[in-house]
Amino acid sequence: MTALEELLHSYREAAQSEREKGTYFEELIRTYFRYEATYADYYSDVWLYSDWAEEQGIDKRDTGIDLVAKTRGTNEYHAIQCKFYAEDYKVQKKDIDSFFTASGQKPFTHRIIITTTNNWSEHAEDALINQQPPINKIDLHDLENSQIDWEKYQPDKTPILKEKKTLFPHQKIALDEVTTRLKTADRGKLLMACGTGKTFTSLKIAEKMAGKGKHVLFLVPSLSLLSQTLTEWTQESSTPLHSFAVCSDSEVGKKRKKDDDSVQTFAHELRYPATTEAKRLAEEMTKRHDEQHMSVVFSTYHSINVISEAQHKYKLADFDLIICDEAHRTTGATFGDESESNFVKVHDANFIHSAKRIYMTATPRIYADFAKASAEKDNVALCSMDDESLYGKVLYLISFSEAVKRGLLVDYKVIVLTVDEEHISSRLQSLLKDENNQLRVDDAAKIIGCWKALSKQDHDEGLSDDSAPMRRAVAFCQVIEANLGAKTHKVSSKNIANMFQAVVDAYQDQEEDHNTLHCEAEHVDGSMNASQKEEKLDWLKAEPAEDTCRILSNVRCLSEGVDVPALDAVLFLTPRNSQVDVVQSVGRVMRNAPNKKRG
Numbered sequence: 001m002t003a004l005e006e007l008l009h010s011y012r013e014a015a016q017s018e019r020e021k022g023t024y025f026e027e028l029i030r031t032y033f034r035y036e037a038t039y040a041d042y043y044s045d046v047w048l049y050s051d052w053a054e055e056q057g058i059d060k061r062d063t064g065i066d067l068v069a070k071t072r073g074t075n076e077y078h079a080i081q082c083k084f085y086a087e088d089y090k091v092q093k094k095d096i097d098s099f100f101t102a103s104g105q106k107p108f109t110h111r112i113i114i115t116t117t118n119n120w121s122e123h124a125e126d127a128l129i130n131q132q133p134p135i136n137k138i139d140l141h142d143l144e145n146s147q148i149d150w151e152k153y154q155p156d157k158t159p160i161l162k163e164k165k166t167l168f169p170h171q172k173i174a175l176d177e178v179t180t181r182l183k184t185a186d187r188g189k190l191l192m193a194c195g196t197g198k199t200f201t202s203l204k205i206a207e208k209m210a211g212k213g214k215h216v217l218f219l220v221p222s223l224s225l226l227s228q229t230l231t232e233w234t235q236e237s238s239t240p241l242h243s244f245a246v247c248s249d250s251e252v253g254k255k256r257k258k259d260d261d262s263v264q265t266f267a268h269e270l271r272y273p274a275t276t277e278a279k280r281l282a283e284e285m286t287k288r289h290d291e292q293h294m295s296v297v298f299s300t301y302h303s304i305n306v307i308s309e310a311q312h313k314y315k316l317a318d319f320d321l322i323i324c325d326e327a328h329r330t331t332g333a334t335f336g337d338e339s340e341s342n343f344v345k346v347h348d349a350n351f352i353h354s355a356k357r358i359y360m361t362a363t364p365r366i367y368a369d370f371a372k373a374s375a376e377k378d379n380v381a382l383c384s385m386d387d388e389s390l391y392g393k394v395l396y397l398i399s400f401s402e403a404v405k406r407g408l409l410v411d412y413k414v415i416v417l418t419v420d421e422e423h424i425s426s427r428l429q430s431l432l433k434d435e436n437n438q439l440r441v442d443d444a445a446k447i448i449g450c451w452k453a454l455s456k457q458d459h460d461e462g463l464s465d466d467s468a469p470m471r472r473a474v475a476f477c478q479v480i481e482a483n484l485g486a487k488t489h490k491v492s493s494k495n496i497a498n499m500f501q502a503v504v505d506a507y508q509d510q511e512e513d514h515n516t517l518h519c520e521a522e523h524v525d526g527s528m529n530a531s532q533k534e535e536k537l538d539w540l541k542a543e544p545a546e547d548t549c550r551i552l553s554n555v556r557c558l559s560e561g562v563d564v565p566a567l568d569a570v571l572f573l574t575p576r577n578s579q580v581d582v583v584q585s586v587g588r589v590m591r592n593a594p595n596k597k598r599g
Contacts, residue, residue, distance in 0.1 A: 003151035005087065008116055025084040028154060029114055032386040033069060033080075036146050037234040038272055041293070043069040043078075061593045064098035073288035076110070077101035078273075083115040087140065088534045093127050104133065110273050112395050114138040114235070118531035124527055128268040135268055139531040141538070142271050147235040147271060150174070166238050170406060174396040178205050178358065186349075186391035187357035188331065189327070189385065191582050193400040194362045194587025196408050197510040199232050202323050202360055207239045207295070209356065213291040214320040217354065218298050219346060221329045223247055224530065227270050229325065230298045233427035239294045245274035246281060246299035246306050269530040278306045283343035301329065301343045308351050316504070322346065325357035327391075327586050328580055331383045344383050347390045354386045359391050362400075362587060363580045400583075400590065410597060417449035434460055440489055443573075445501045447496065450475070450571050455517040469517045470568035471544050474588065475553040482526045491573045497523035497553040520544070521551040524558065542565055559584055565591040 001009065008025075017019035026048060033039040033046045052068040053060035067080035081099040083091065097114060103111045104426060110133050118139045128135050144150075152160040167175065177189055188204075192198045206216050210555050218233070222224045226245060234241055247267050275281050281297070289295045297319075299307055310316035324330055345351050364385040385391050403409040403595050453472045482492035500521040508515075524536040540552045541564050551571070552558065559581055570585045 022329040026082045029082045044072040045070040063102035065102050077107045078110040079108040080112045082405050085117045090115045090121050091124045092121050093123040109133050111135045116140050118535045138271050141534045142532050156162055171197055174201050175204050178395040179208050182356050185392055188395035189397050190358050190360045191397045193403040195591040196403050198360050203233050210320040214294055215317050216296045217319045217322045219301055220325045226298050242288045242293045242295045244297045245272050246303045248303040250265040278309035279314050282316040283309040304342050304345050311353055322354040322357045324359045328363050363583045376421045412590055414451045444503050448507050451504050455515045458513045471549050472540055472567050473551045473569040473571055474558050475551055475571040493555055494523050497521040516547055518548045523553045526557045
């Protein structure tokens with residue numbers, strides 16, 4: 001159990017009634033809102049509902065609202081419900097209906113539901129979409145990632161916060177070089193290998209270059225990365241921040257598609273309220289901005305029109321600094337397609353006003369001469385990261401190889417698998433003939449090859465100093481579900497996860513094999529909500545049993561923004577066409593972890 005889980009368990013044990021248990025949790029959440037940096041700045045007051053209702057002179061009986069918070073600067077009221085459930089409980093729509101009714105009227109302009117579980121039914125999840133007033137949810141995973149040290153938490157005492165990070169030597173060099181070189185330039189590139197701390201380094205650059213009383217824009221390709229960055233910056237900053245989150249309408253009012261495996265986090269899953277309106281952003285920033293805080297707008301590239309409109313139509317102040325994360329996404333051709341062009345609009349100093357721009361990535365995308373010539377011929381604008389008029393010069397570079405030399409990352413090794421399908425077929429006949437089994441012989445061959453590679457069996461060359469079996473892996477497949485009627489067979493992530501150990505067991509039954517590595521496999525895809533995805537990642541990060549390897553299978557939703565330092569391997573079960581995707585994926589296994597020698 002984690003420290004927070006133990007704390008919640010102690011509440012369950014001590015409470016003499018459901019009401020008493022709920023009171024314990026409400027007080028804990030009130031402390032969370034008052035001391036977690038994100039909310040400590042956002043809310044000036046947080047009351048128990050009964051105390052607030054008494055102040056307002058209204059009925060203070062329980063209506064489903066547990067806490068009320070008042071926003072700093074704008075003086076709006078937010079209704080909060082605290083749901084203390086068993087960790088494996090699945091929230092149902094009926095559990096939140098009374099809160100919807102009680103909080104769906106004035107004076108409340110926003111609502112938050114906090115639960116001690118990560119599991120929501122589809123109907124409950126769908127009910128959060130397009131609500132007015134809007135709703136955010138905070139789950140157990142979010143509470144676990146608080147800067148409050150739950151291990152040292154004591155009720156009725158000021159909570160102890162976790163220690164903040166400090167810069168590593170290479171990050172100090174990056175800070176000095178970027179700030180020095182941008183004194184005489186208005187834009188430039190910060191190129192840092194995956195796992196070397198780009199996000200934290202960029203925070204320290206912003207604090208030094210902008211700082212108190214200044215305005216910063218941080219752009220990311222997805223709401224998932226927005227949430228991660230906003231959390232890290234607010235928790236790790238030395239300069240007090242006023243944070244603002246911006247997303248587009250397309251990221252608010254839609255449901256997940258079962259066959260979509262893109263990285264998806266929707267606005268209601270953000271821990272922090274986000275706006276889609278330019279006018280509201282400008283008004284809120286004007287009211288909250290002061291000389292003691294650095295005002296930071298965290299936005300997706302999809303929402304860049306909101307930022308531009310806020311500046312041009314509603315007089316939002318010019319930015320002192322823009323940081324473009326995953327800047328390789330701002331390259332490419334500009335056609336008539338609106339969503340694609342949103343990624344390249346940031347280059348235009350007239351579209352978004354800012355004194356300085358930093359383009360940050362581990363994988364700069366540069367187009368070959370023939371691609372540039374072809375684009376010019378077709379009268380298509382092509383953004384390539386070697387174009388200094390758009391991206392500026394390199395301000396600081398630490399490559400993967402340099403990071404390995406400095407011990408910041410571990411080296412990696414590529415294992416190319418060759419498995420005899422006839423040999424596999426003869427060993428797994430009964431399993432492959434099972435009418436309930438959708439695996440093909442080539443899938444089974446890939447599973448056996450991966451199992452042998454993970455166990456480091458038959459791969460003695462170059463691994464003699466690192467012979468222990470691997471313990472954590474991410475597998476990339478072609479499709480989520482198998483399509484039985486399709487002309488071309490595609491490797492299904494769900495099939496691989498469901499059948500991995502069964503195939504290994506069947507193979508071992510037919511072989512005199514001394515390899516005892518057991519594999520546990522799970523599947524994750526874009527149809528899962530953000531908390532479910534984080535729960536799968538937490539499962540992968542957790543310590544496996546002895547002689548066990550955990551494998552998390554997906555199509556592409558783990559390609560970006562995933563941090564599992566102890567990851568040992570990436571398994572490509574089908575060819576990957578994108579060089580950037582491959583480098584990003586390989587970067588996942590190069591992160592340092594105790595006793596890790598290579599990925």
